[in-house]
Amino acid sequence: MPHDANARANAGLNVAVLVSVGRHPLTAGTRRADQDARAVEMALTLENAAISLLHAGPADPERQQALRGYLGMGLDTLDLLEQSADADVISVLEEEVRHRAPQLILTGSRAEAGEASGALPFLLAEALGWPIVTSLAAVEKVENGTAVMLQALPRGKRRRLRVRLPALATVDASAPPARQSAFGPARRGKFEHQTRPSEVDEPLSGWQFQEARKRPKRLKIVKASSARDRFKAAAAKAEGGGGQTLADVTPEQGAEAIFKLLKEEGVLR
Amino acid sequence: MSDILRRDPRKEWVARNRLHPQHLSVMAELGGGAKATEWMGPNGVMRRDPRAVGFLGPSGIRRIDRSGVQQAAQAPAHSAATKDTRQNVTIDAPAFIVAVVPDMSGGRLSAHDRDLLGLARQLADADPASPGAVLAVVFGEHKESAFGEAGIDRLLHLEDERLAGYTPERRVAVLQSVERELDPRFWLLPDSVIGGGELGRRLAARLGERPATQVWQVEADAQSATGWRATARAGAGRQDVQRALPRVVLALAECADPVSETRHAAEAITLAQPSLDVLGRIEDLGEVAVDPAGVSLAEAEFILSAGNGVKDWDGYHHAAEVLGATKGASRVAVDDGFMPRDRQVGATGTWVCAKVYVAVGISGAIQHLQGIQSCEKVVAINLDPGCDMAKRADLTVIGDASAVLAALVARVEQYRLEQQENRDAA
Incomplete structure (x- = not known):
């Protein structure tokens, strides 16, 4: 369902989604970034929301093609703030966000190319003075200037948070997966170009980027005082067979042993 | 003697x-x-x-040595291995401070935290003439008793009800007052998904420092401004970046070796003016109970997985519901149409990292065992005591799957009933 200008005018919640150009993990080609696409998906599932997409960065044809992936999810326009390749985009984004005054900003938790430190949402929130929520899993409701959100924790757990709006939220791989990008809408979508003066990111030029090296494996360190202990440690077989086997037991005894283990591990609620 | x-x-x-x-x-x-x-x-x-x-x-x-060459050792009263040879180190007047904020998941120092403390020690002890002190900032109550062994010189333990739960804004404010009062030379935090990764980025934004994230190696480098060079992952893990070590460092696990040869003082200190009265714009409403069936297999905590040995499928589904476990399956069960494809565990399905993995009637093909490599505890219910799953499992019950599952369901229901009665009585 395309979100037209009419819906934007009388919508309840004004949402801005910050999107970036992703990099395919295998082919290294440009694509829509996975986490940012999840952020767009999250915005599209919000009820009665006016969504605007925002990207700051260089606008060569290859990157525009990648950004069309977001338009193919069912949005009409994408605002493109053109910057040089070595620019620090935070001040430009801050200015643009202040101008638009959205109530909620959604974005992926880290970029797929470049430094990818994941610090941008935090710096932007600090500059704006807004609260920031990480690992957003769902927005439950928006009322009286606050939003009730679910934050994803490890092991599929969720935490409910009440956040005062306007706020910024980042989305990571635990959010619902993004819908497919359709080719036709992606072609028809429009970019709204604006060229802004770039602020060059000075420290970045002093850093050396290289192909990721394989991290060295940590060796097993044996601290033994005697030769006999060292020999025992070196000749020890890999662990295994350390488990307990209950043969010739009634099902009840077996169940009791399993129950004890489940309770010790604290997985029974 | x-x-x-x-x-x-x-x-x-x-x-x-x-x-x-x-x-x-x-x-x-x-x-x-x-x-x-x-x-x-x-x-x-x-x-x-x-x-x-x-x-x-x-x-x-x-x-018995008939040759008489060997003699009995004269009853060794003690062996050197049991004796603690760690050296006690006390740093009274540190030249500078390296602050560490460990995750303390489960109330104890995790392996990641210990690696980070090892890195902090490396930074603090670089110059023996003017050693620095490692300060650990611990929030909330903990169960850890060996802070000194992990290499901590000063311990700032903040226990306040205003810091309980998810309160990142207050915690950052406290860290800011640490910065103001103690002015650490470096801030080290674990770059973990929940906890240090988030807190560190918040702190860096607040202090106006550009953090080094996903750092996995730190080396001395005379050319750099801080005397250290950091190697960090960048670009979604496809690139490495080498840069001077900044003040705020978010490091990955195994960034350094944990401290093992010295024992430090872990002297408790307090802040003169901890700023706790911060307006919290994020309110924690508590954890939400989730439906285990809806949790994706890759992040499930407790999986009940079924294989070829399961004959009573209704009983299996009932058991999963009663136990509150996420359902998984071996390839055979999926191929035979008993379970959907997205529930398959193993090399061709999902790689799981459950805390407890219960394999019911799964003999343990190598592809399946690969998929459960990172599970903490594995329980097997099987008829064959010699199967590969029994070798991997921490607890194996030899018996008919449906009978054992039925007994387990009965036991858990009895336990729930007892819990209910206790609650009613209280």
């Missing part, structure tokens, strides 16, 4: 010579006051005590 073992060559010589008149008494003496092994009985018959022959070897087994 002195530690040095004294040998008496004459006694050893007597002990080797079985025909020597003093042989028996010397043997008794060397054997730690043991009895004589042979003596003349009252009727002129030679009597022997076979239990008194030989000596106890190092692994507690009785050895």
